[in-house]
Amino acid sequence: MAKPAEQWTDEERQLVEWLADMNEDDALPLAKRFLLEDKVDPMHVLDLCRAAMDIVGKRFEEGEYFLPELVLAGEMLDTIGAVAKPLVKAAGGGAVQTHGRVLIGTVHGDLHDIGKNIVTFMLDINGFEVKDIGVDVPVQTFIDEIKAYQPSVVGLSGFLTLAFDSMKETIGAFDAAGMRSGFKVMIGGGQIDETVRAYTGADAFGVNAVEAVALCRDWMGVAQ
């Protein structure tokens, strides 16, 4: 069971605050000290990180934070995670309850990944299990990955105008394979709008990571 916030020590509260405030120089040494010297339960340190990322996500949704904060937050999380995860494994713990699965990738012909990575990060910190299958993903790879991973939502990303046709082809292949009823499809990227959504046959589009999270929450029945 996660330790309730009211039972956190002052230092634990401080870690959450520093992470949420982008104070990397102070936050990382403290997190490492918790894990390596003070032998704090690594799952608890990850809980503190998650609490900090909740604040980061809210500030992003409220327009206080932008991409640079998400990128730095993601990197701080990765750094702490790299230290904590071997300790979690050694202790034999780890399964985390999530709202559901999202598979995401950039469609074939397009190599852009920043938007996709931000959406992945935002879904992750909002409690979704996300599998990112990379860029320039062939149609068949999407189909194989969907069969194996069984996601509730598939996210197709693309920045170039050629991605309109790649998305249409990919979604068309989901229909042709008779698998479309098993999940919802959302699309996103620099040029995506309602015209492109209609053209590709996607269920919905989003113009930013907040909208992607809202779509997944809505489809999976998660309270806002």
Add this chain to the structure above:
Amino acid sequence: MSDTSPARTMIGPYEQTAAAKAAYDARFERLLACARLEQPDRMPVAMQSFFWPATYGGITYKELMYDYDKAKKVCFDVVAEFEPDGVYPLLMGTNMGRSLELLDFKQLQWPGHGVGDMQPFQYLDREYMKAEEYDDFLFDPTGFYLHTYLPRVAGAFAGLAKLPDFPGLHYFRLVGGIRPFALPEVRESFEQIVAAAEETNRFFANHVDWVQKIGAAGFPLINGGNSIAPYDFIADYFRGATGMMKDLFRHKDKLKQVLDKAAVFIARMTIANAKAAQHPIVFIPIHWAPDAFMSPKQFEEFWWPSFRRLMITLIEADLIPMPLWEADCTKRLEVIKDIPPGKCIYWFERTDMLKAFEVLGDRVALRGNLSPSLLTTGTPDQVDAAVKQLVDGVWRKGGKLILDGAFGIPDETPTPNVRAMFDAARKYAG
């Protein structure tokens, strides 16, 4: 003089008739009048694209990259058919495949090299300068370029990493210090660079010939040279997107110093290129200004100051900056308004043009912005309606609008939609 026939003008090898000259002058004046915030005789229409001329002319994107003759033909044909008032230097954006090969250029994949023959090029966003190299760049940019940056971004320059530090070559030290020039890898690099430069001369001569040919037919370029915002220069070509975003927290002071330095040599380069091209309008694609990319505070602290300084320097050199504000920059409008009136053309991609006109109408000419999704997947009737909407909302209300796509004509656009764009401009705005 006994000859009373109309004056013949030669533009390079091409004869420009008196009618073509008048048409050229009228078109160019439309662009300049807009920039001065004066009323032109009709709404000008621009033509910019990367690979759409190949789509139009039935050649592959790869041919547009590599074949000088085919590329020149399709890029002439699109101009001759649609009669734009200003044309982007179409070959400069695409036709350099052979030069890129010889340079072993690593920052881009292009048709025939890394992506398919019918796919557009893709920039490879990487860290081409490490965070710990800021000091090297700041201390001696040229040395950093020679020894580190150029060998990283183009294989032809690999041997230059072995060159000596030039500061320090003095008196007898000059004699001893030049020995690296005799190294086989340095010689090989120089040979490759010379071969690439000779190819670039052929590519450039072809571009000049095309400019003369469209000029003789009555069509001016909309811009001569290009430039870049200092922040985008460092983010795109040195630090990479995520590296740059982290630098806003980790290396903010050094980043600002580099931006200040970059603004100076970008301005020098831009002014020299514009003078060589004999064209006042400078195209500046803007990548990192969009509302979503950084906070208003970060924008005003990191992005805007060095760019504003660059624009003012260009204006003082009698140039007309024409930034293309990519994506949605609605929240930036009040900030980017801070420039002298009648000196710039602001091209907007996804920013609502009516809103841009409301905020900036008395400050800059506007360019754009038919949506790429409309141009590529819509019908000619929908394109017609979208042009009418811009004409009614901006042009008829006194806005100095140069009509164009949101970032020009997307590569996949069906030709009837381009025709609809040009026809609708004539139908609704002269």
